[in-house]
Amino acid sequence: MASIARSSLRVRSVARLPAVRAMSTTRVLRADKPFFPEEPSGPKVVTAIPGPNNKKAAAELNEVFDVRSMNMLADYTKSVGNYIADLDGNVLLDVYAQIASIPVGYNNPHLLKAAASPQMANSLINRPALGNFPSADWASILNTGILKVAPKGLDQVFTAMAGSDANETAYKAAFMYYRQRERGGPEVEFSEEEIASTMNNQSPGSPQLSIMSFRSAFHGRLFGSLSTTRSKPIHKLDIPSFDWPQAPFPQLKYPLEEHAQENAAEEQRCLQEVERLIKEFHNPVAAVVVEPIQSEGGDNHASPAFFNGLREITKRHNVLFIVDEVQTGVGATGKFWAHDHWNLQTPPDIVTFSKKAQTAGYYYGNPALRPNKPYRQFNTWMGDPSRALIFRAIIEEIERLKLVENTAITGDYLYAGLERLSQQYPEHFQNLRGKGQGTFIAWDTPNRDEILVKAKSFGINIGGSGASAVRLRPMLIFQKHHADILLENLEKIIKQ
Amino acid sequence: MASIARSSLRVRSVARLPAVRAMSTTRVLRADKPFFPEEPSGPKVVTAIPGPNNKKAAAELNEVFDVRSMNMLADYTKSVGNYIADLDGNVLLDVYAQIASIPVGYNNPHLLKAAASPQMANSLINRPALGNFPSADWASILNTGILKVAPKGLDQVFTAMAGSDANETAYKAAFMYYRQRERGGPEVEFSEEEIASTMNNQSPGSPQLSIMSFRSAFHGRLFGSLSTTRSKPIHKLDIPSFDWPQAPFPQLKYPLEEHAQENAAEEQRCLQEVERLIKEFHNPVAAVVVEPIQSEGGDNHASPAFFNGLREITKRHNVLFIVDEVQTGVGATGKFWAHDHWNLQTPPDIVTFSKKAQTAGYYYGNPALRPNKPYRQFNTWMGDPSRALIFRAIIEEIERLKLVENTAITGDYLYAGLERLSQQYPEHFQNLRGKGQGTFIAWDTPNRDEILVKAKSFGINIGGSGASAVRLRPMLIFQKHHADILLENLEKIIKQ
Numbered sequence: 001m002a003s004i005a006r007s008s009l010r011v012r013s014v015a016r017l018p019a020v021r022a023m024s025t026t027r028v029l030r031a032d033k034p035f036f037p038e039e040p041s042g043p044k045v046v047t048a049i050p051g052p053n054n055k056k057a058a059a060e061l062n063e064v065f066d067v068r069s070m071n072m073l074a075d076y077t078k079s080v081g082n083y084i085a086d087l088d089g090n091v092l093l094d095v096y097a098q099i100a101s102i103p104v105g106y107n108n109p110h111l112l113k114a115a116a117s118p119q120m121a122n123s124l125i126n127r128p129a130l131g132n133f134p135s136a137d138w139a140s141i142l143n144t145g146i147l148k149v150a151p152k153g154l155d156q157v158f159t160a161m162a163g164s165d166a167n168e169t170a171y172k173a174a175f176m177y178y179r180q181r182e183r184g185g186p187e188v189e190f191s192e193e194e195i196a197s198t199m200n201n202q203s204p205g206s207p208q209l210s211i212m213s214f215r216s217a218f219h220g221r222l223f224g225s226l227s228t229t230r231s232k233p234i235h236k237l238d239i240p241s242f243d244w245p246q247a248p249f250p251q252l253k254y255p256l257e258e259h260a261q262e263n264a265a266e267e268q269r270c271l272q273e274v275e276r277l278i279k280e281f282h283n284p285v286a287a288v289v290v291e292p293i294q295s296e297g298g299d300n301h302a303s304p305a306f307f308n309g310l311r312e313i314t315k316r317h318n319v320l321f322i323v324d325e326v327q328t329g330v331g332a333t334g335k336f337w338a339h340d341h342w343n344l345q346t347p348p349d350i351v352t353f354s355k356k357a358q359t360a361g362y363y364y365g366n367p368a369l370r371p372n373k374p375y376r377q378f379n380t381w382m383g384d385p386s387r388a389l390i391f392r393a394i395i396e397e398i399e400r401l402k403l404v405e406n407t408a409i410t411g412d413y414l415y416a417g418l419e420r421l422s423q424q425y426p427e428h429f430q431n432l433r434g435k436g437q438g439t440f441i442a443w444d445t446p447n448r449d450e451i452l453v454k455a456k457s458f459g460i461n462i463g464g465s466g467a468s469a470v471r472l473r474p475m476l477i478f479q480k481h482h483a484d485i486l487l488e489n490l491e492k493i494i495k496q
Numbered sequence: 497m498a499s500i501a502r503s504s505l506r507v508r509s510v511a512r513l514p515a516v517r518a519m520s521t522t523r524v525l526r527a528d529k530p531f532f533p534e535e536p537s538g539p540k541v542v543t544a545i546p547g548p549n550n551k552k553a554a555a556e557l558n559e560v561f562d563v564r565s566m567n568m569l570a571d572y573t574k575s576v577g578n579y580i581a582d583l584d585g586n587v588l589l590d591v592y593a594q595i596a597s598i599p600v601g602y603n604n605p606h607l608l609k610a611a612a613s614p615q616m617a618n619s620l621i622n623r624p625a626l627g628n629f630p631s632a633d634w635a636s637i638l639n640t641g642i643l644k645v646a647p648k649g650l651d652q653v654f655t656a657m658a659g660s661d662a663n664e665t666a667y668k669a670a671f672m673y674y675r676q677r678e679r680g681g682p683e684v685e686f687s688e689e690e691i692a693s694t695m696n697n698q699s700p701g702s703p704q705l706s707i708m709s710f711r712s713a714f715h716g717r718l719f720g721s722l723s724t725t726r727s728k729p730i731h732k733l734d735i736p737s738f739d740w741p742q743a744p745f746p747q748l749k750y751p752l753e754e755h756a757q758e759n760a761a762e763e764q765r766c767l768q769e770v771e772r773l774i775k776e777f778h779n780p781v782a783a784v785v786v787e788p789i790q791s792e793g794g795d796n797h798a799s800p801a802f803f804n805g806l807r808e809i810t811k812r813h814n815v816l817f818i819v820d821e822v823q824t825g826v827g828a829t830g831k832f833w834a835h836d837h838w839n840l841q842t843p844p845d846i847v848t849f850s851k852k853a854q855t856a857g858y859y860y861g862n863p864a865l866r867p868n869k870p871y872r873q874f875n876t877w878m879g880d881p882s883r884a885l886i887f888r889a890i891i892e893e894i895e896r897l898k899l900v901e902n903t904a905i906t907g908d909y910l911y912a913g914l915e916r917l918s919q920q921y922p923e924h925f926q927n928l929r930g931k932g933q934g935t936f937i938a939w940d941t942p943n944r945d946e947i948l949v950k951a952k953s954f955g956i957n958i959g960g961s962g963a964s965a966v967r968l969r970p971m972l973i974f975q976k977h978h979a980d981i982l983l984e985n986l987e988k989i990i991k992q
Contacts, residue, residue, distance in 0.1 A: 061635040064643055064652055068870035069627040076622035076631050087632055098625040099876045106622050115617040124616070124886060125607040126572035127854060129594040131565040135572050136583055139557040147560055156560055161657040162877055168718045172735055179734040195729040201737035205729065209736055221875050222664045223738070224719030233691040233701065234871050238675040239668055240705055240738055240779075241697035242719070283736075355876065358623060374564035375730050379717050380595045380851065381658055386882070390620060 035401055035477045036081030036105055042485055043083070043459020044091040051088025072456070079106035082475055082482055084461055092456065093485055096463035100295070100327050100473035103356040104397045114393035123385040130159065130382040141385060145392030146361065149330075151337050153347030154363040156370070159383025163326035163354035164220030167289065169377060170350045170362040171211050171224050174287035174320045176371045178209060181318070186372035210242065210283040211322075212274070214249035216297030216466065219289055219324050228289055231297040231466070245281040247274045249294060250302045254431040267306040271313060278317045287320035287349075292338035293434075295327035298466020299442030301433050304342040311344050322362075323348040330356035331398060331476045334408030334438030341437070356476075358394060359387035403476035404438075411438035414472070414483040418443065421491060428494040439478055442471040451493060458489040531897055531973045532577030532601055538981055539579070539955020540587040547584025568952070575602035578971055578978050580957055588952065589981055592959035596791070596823050596969035599852040600893045610889035619881040626655065626878040637881060641888030642857070645826075647833050649843030650859035652866070655879025659822035659850035660716030663785065665873060666846045666858040667707050667720050670783035670816045672867045674705060677814070682868035706738065706779040707818075708770070710745035712793030712962065715785055715820050724785055727793040727962070741777040743770045745790060746798045750927040763802040767809060774813045783816035783845075788834035789930075791823035794962020795938030797929050800838040807840050818858075819844040826852035827894060827972045830904030830934030837933070852972075854890060855883035899972035900934075907934035910968070910979040914939065917987060924990040935974055938967040947989060954985040 050058065054073050061067050078085035082105060084094040094102075104111065114120060119137070128135050135141075146157055158173070160166040180186055191204070198205025213219060213228035220229060227242040229235055250267045253259035278285050290310060294300035314321040328338035330353070335341055339348060347365060354360035361383060371377050398404060415435050422429030422443065434441035445451055448468050455462045465471040474482065546554065550569050557563050574581035578601060580590040590598075600607065610616060615633070624631050631637075642653055654669070656662040676682055687700070694701025709715060709724035716725060723738040725731055746763045749755035774781050786806060790796035810817040824834035826849070831837055835844060843861060850856035857879060867873050894900060911931050918925030918939065930937035941947055944964045951958045961967040970978065 057632060057635065061630060064635065064638050065630070066627075066654070066866050066870070066873070067630070069874055070630065071628040073632055073634075074624065074629045076618055076624065079622060084629070098623065098629060101623065101625065101876055107618075108621060111621040112617055115620040116612070120620070121608055121611040122572055122603075124611040124882070125604060126575060126602050127594065127597065128570065128572065129597065131562075132567040133570045133580070133594060134557060134561070134563070134566065136553060136569055138569075139553065139560065142560050158562070161661070162875065164875065165657070165661060165718055171719075172717075175736065176734045190729065190733055194733060198729050198732040198734075198737070199726055200742070201723055201732075201739055205733055206735060206737035221668075222661055222718050222720060223667075223723070227697055227719070230695055233686065233694050234869065236694040236697075237686055237690060237701055237872070238672045239702060240671065241694070241702035242736060242738075243697055246696070370562050373730065374562070376733070377562070378565055379658065379660065380597055386620070 032479050032481070034479060034481070039081040040083055040091055043093045043489075044089070045457060045459045046090055047088040049086065049088075049090055049456040051086065051090065053087035057087055072461075076106060081105040081107075082478055090459070092459050092461040093482060094461040095472050095474040095478070095486060096461050097473050097475050099355070099463065100332065101355040101358070103330055103358070103394050103476050104403065105475055105477045108397060110397045110400070111390065111393050114389055117389075120386055120389055123389060127381065128385065129380050130385070131378050135385060138385065141388050141392065145388055145395060146357075146359070149336055149395055150363050151339065151347060151351045154351060154365040156364050156367070157361050158364070158377060159359065159361040159388065161381070161384065162360050163352070164222040164225045166326065166352040166354050166360040166362050167219045167228070167322075167324060168222055168224040170322050170352050171287065171289075172377060173350065173362070173364065173369050173371070174211065174322065175207070175209055176376060177320065177369055178284075178286035179207060180368070180372060186368070208283045209286045210244040210281065212245045212247055212277060212281070212285045212288045214247050214290055214294070216249055216294050216300055217246075217289070217291060218294065218296030219291075243283055245277045245283070245285065247277055249300055250306055252301060254433055256435070263303070264305070267302060267309070271306065271309045274310065275313050275317070278313065278319055285319050287322050288314050289322040289324055291324045292328045292333070292341070293437065293440060295471070296465055299433060299469045299471050300466075301437070307339065307342045308344060311346060311348070315346060320349040322350040322352065324352050326352055326354045326360075328440065329353045330394070331404040331407050332356065332438055332473065333440045334404065334411050334436070336404055338437070338440075356394070358390045359384060398476060401477070406479065407438040407476050410478055410480055410483055411441065412436070413480050414439055414486070415441055417483060417487040421487065425491075425494055434472075439472055439474045442469045444468045445470055454493050454496065455489070458493055460486060460489050460493075528975050528977070530975065530977070535577040536579055536587055539589045539985075540585070541953060541955045542586055543584040545582065545584075545586055545952040547582065547586065549583035553583055567957075572602060577601040577603075578974055586955070588955050588957040589978060590957040591968050591970040591974070591982060592957050593969050593971050595851070595959065596828065597851040597854070599826055599854070599890050599972050600899065601971055601973045604893060606893045606896070607886060607889050610885055613885075616882055616885055619885060623877065624881065625876050626881070627874050631881060634881065637884050637888065641884055641891060642853075642855070645832055645891055646859050647835065647843060647847045650847060650861040652860050652863070653857050654860070654873060655855065655857040655884065657877070657880065658856050659848070660718040660721045662822065662848040662850050662856040662858050663715045663724070663818075663820060664718055664720040666818050666848050667783065667785075668873060669846065669858070669860065669865050669867070670707065670818065671703070671705055672872060673816065673865055674780075674782035675703060676864070676868060682864070704779045705782045706740040706777065708741045708743055708773060708777070708781045708784045710743050710786060710790070712745055712790050712796055713742075713785070713787060714790065714792030715787075739779055741773045741779070741781065743773055745796055746802055748797060750929055752931070759799070760801070763798060763805070767802065767805045770806065771809050771813070774809065774815055781815050783818050784810050785818040785820055787820045788824045788829070788837070789933065789936060791967070792961055795929060795965045795967050796962075797933070803835065803838045804840060807842060807844070811842060816845040818846040818848065820848050822848055822850045822856075824936065825849045826890070827900040827903050828852065828934055828969065829936045830900065830907050830932070832900055834933070834936075852890070854886045855880060894972060897973070902975065903934040903972050906974055906976055906979055907937065908932070909976050910935060910982070911937055913979060913983040917983065921987075921990055935968055935970050938965045940964045941966055950989050950992065951985070954989055956982060956985050956989075
């Protein structure tokens with residue numbers, strides 16, 4: 001049993017401890033008070049995964065629902081905190097967390113309270129068309145929830161349902177804003193030519209404007225968002241796309257310390273290409289959309305300098321700067337919003353969110369991003385109050401348990417452990433990245449898909465991103481003792 | 497007090513009763529047992545609408561949320577059955593029902609039970625990524641809910657969040673299916689050229705295929721669905737669109753009996769144009785999408801013969817036939833699905849749903865509409881089990897109370913009353929339409945927007961569609977005594 005410093009917030013000192021000794025058993029010393037006292041002390045694997053019950057249930061589900069992307073069936077009544085249960089009695093430490101979308105643990109008691117409240121029941125059975133008939137408490141739900149955590153400088157929200165439509169409604173806002181400026185302001189009426197041509201999907205009414213995104217980006221899978229997604233061919237093949245430009249995203253070399261100059265040059269090259277495309281692309285660019293960390297495309301990072309450069313270029317060219325925080329938002333990087341790491345002088349024009357928020361939408365600050373007339377940015381439901389109530393409870397739980405701070409601290413601890421593993425097993429832990437980014441950590445490994453499958457037999461549910469990255473997306477309640485279990489098992493997996 | 501036949505299911509005889517006498521007071525004889533005994537006996541209007549509390553709350557909400565499309569703020573704790581309450585003590589008979597999306601009444605007790613169940617709480621706080629980690633009960637939730645009411649011939653579902661993404665995922669399925677056939681079957685691999693070109697949003701990987709829709713159609717507001725929406729310029733202006741074709745939708749003349757030949761010729765003309773576009777449009781047509789009744793675009797109807805013609809043409813040309821039942825589905829036309837009225841010999845290839853289902857998605861039957869590889873039709877949440885549970889409860893309630901039958905009967909009764917009004921006030925009730933289509937009834941009126949506003953002061957919440965139609969979209973629990981109140985007040989409104 002190793003000596004894990006009991007209450008060390010200074011991660012550096014912990015990082016110097018011998019990792020391998022610290023990971024000799026799943027029953028580790030608990031350095032911190034557990035957030036979920038009723039969690040198991042470690043994973044439990046009692047059958048091959050998938051086991052017999054899972055196989056049977058999957059065959060049944062397959063009759064009516066495509067299960068080829070299925071990872072495993074889960075018993076959410078038996079899942080708790082960081083642990084996900086399957087139908088065969090297996091209980092796995094979940095560092096994938098429903099594709100990075102579970103924030104505060106399975107069966108979180110505070111969320112349960114919100115879910116079982118009369119206000120929730122009322123919102124579920126009397127779902128309003130929010131744009132027409134908002135509920136009396138909608139302003140309060142927004143102000144005590146979604147807007148309480150609005151990014152600095154942004155005080156408005158348009159609510160949506162999931163990441164794709166959050167991004168697409170943001171794009172729509174950008175296009176309307178762009179054309180309004182071209183037209184000469186909000187008071188200038190649409191021309192008859194615009195009105196006639198848009199009914200035929202032709203310009204000028206349906207203008208050939210574009211949203212610029214980056215190589216390897218992921219922004220969703222509907223037609224507009226998919227046109228900005230550049231992660232994998234399988235996401236895009238056979239689906240018509242808009243002729244929108246993609247800029248190169250910096251391909252940084254690791255460890256960062258050893259490639260500082262090279263990486264800075266690479267980022268400059270990408271910024272120059274962004275500016276060139278803004279100036280030259282045949283379909284004028286209304287907005288640039290970027291993830292703080294490219295999360296589906298392989299956990300690709302860039303420096304705060306790069307993002308400050310993007311902000312500067314977009315501002316100078318009157319192009320909106322949309323930050324897609326669907327996967328990075330709500331604490332996972334050790335800040336509430338990942339773009340908080342950049343210290344921007346001017347905030348992004350729009351920030352989109354979903355996943356860990358358990359609802360979706362986009363924040364904005366500039367009142368001119370409200371379209372000049374009603375019903376331009378509109379749909380029947382415009383979000384879902386019941387999901388907004390869940391997000392409010394999530395925010396309360398994050399504040400109560402200081403989960404953003406926890407994620408920063410645990411992330412540093414976890415990163416240090418991974419760094420030790422990467423020194424010991426360099427071939428298995430390549431391009432370790434995410435230092436100082438909470439638990440938003442990844443590395444490349446040669447036989448990635450095999451590792452992900454094998455991990456289940458060690459009681460670890462873990463995901464990949466891009467072609468070769470293992471991505472960690474634990475919940476915000478992931479603590480040092482969970483990190484120890486993860487590190488120990490990662491070593492076992494590669495040693496096998 | 498008029499003599500409304502007590503238990504007459506034979507609507508014709510009721511229709512011959514003098515309407516005006518039957519509507520002399522809001523406290524009418526109740527011909528049927530009320531579904532909601534605790535409903536008020538009629539609307540109650542105690543202030544101007546919006547009243548002082550509503551104005552104050554709207555100003556507060558406007559700080560953070562665009563309220564220019566707001567109709568009124570509602571108190572959903574005080575709304576019941578067909579009646580919506582505002583913040584000033586006004587209670588309105590609601591025949592708009594959250595843009596046709598409330599099926600079984602405000603604060604329906606059976607829905608409340610489902611909303612307050614442990615299964616609901618569990619699904620709310622442990623939201624799965626359904627494609628990867630479906631819950632153990634997902635197959636059962638589908639089979640006892642969404643799939644129990646699947647349209648004839650369709651036994652699969654892809655779940656979504658709202659009408660727009662239901663349609664867009666259906667379009668994606670159509671494009672993948674089209675290209676798969678062109679490619680030579682599901683086993684044929686993508687070419688290197690396809691793989692490379694799709695990452696640049698270029699064909700052949702991102703092919704220039706199209707979805708055909710109809711003039712005045714509404715299929716949603718995201719980029720793909722908006723490209724098939726042709727309702728109003730304000731829905732489309734400034735948003736880039738795909739170059740997709742639109743066919744004319746029949747413009748029928750009313751009363752139908754007097755224009756049978758003319759209308760049949762009009763439908764033939766439209767069908768010919770559909771076929772011409774399928775053969776000639778420069779971006780090949782993968783699917784035709786159509787609403788059974790164009791619901792946002794002005795309540796435009798066509799005959800079963802027209803839709804049978806569409807099915808025949810699409811089948812002959814290997815083009816998918818997508819029926820958008822987002823607004824017409826779930827009972828409102830007096831059949832569970834509006835396309836049940838057509839008696840098709842071959843079912844639609846895809847039927848999309850949302851609104852009254854309180855969830856969304858598309859049904860299909862052909863297994864080849866499952867893409868040939870996983871992760872092609874995929875997203876993080878792929879719907880929402882908590883919303884699927886609500887739909888299940890809605891289906892149970894529809895069955896328990898025979899609400900589809902109720903809507904057919906009440907609809908005929910209501911239509912007959914409107915027919916009488918249209919004879920008495922022909923200038924105010926033009927082109928009355930929706931006979932035999934349940935309560936899915938509309939008419940044109942010269943000063944429509946004024947009428948809609950005025951209706952509130954008479955205690956009626958009512959909506960419009962297109963440029964000049966008043967559209968009725970009551971809930972499925974709308975009964976004859978509600979119809980009497982509506983008819984009486986409509987007469988008062990136009991008489992004022």
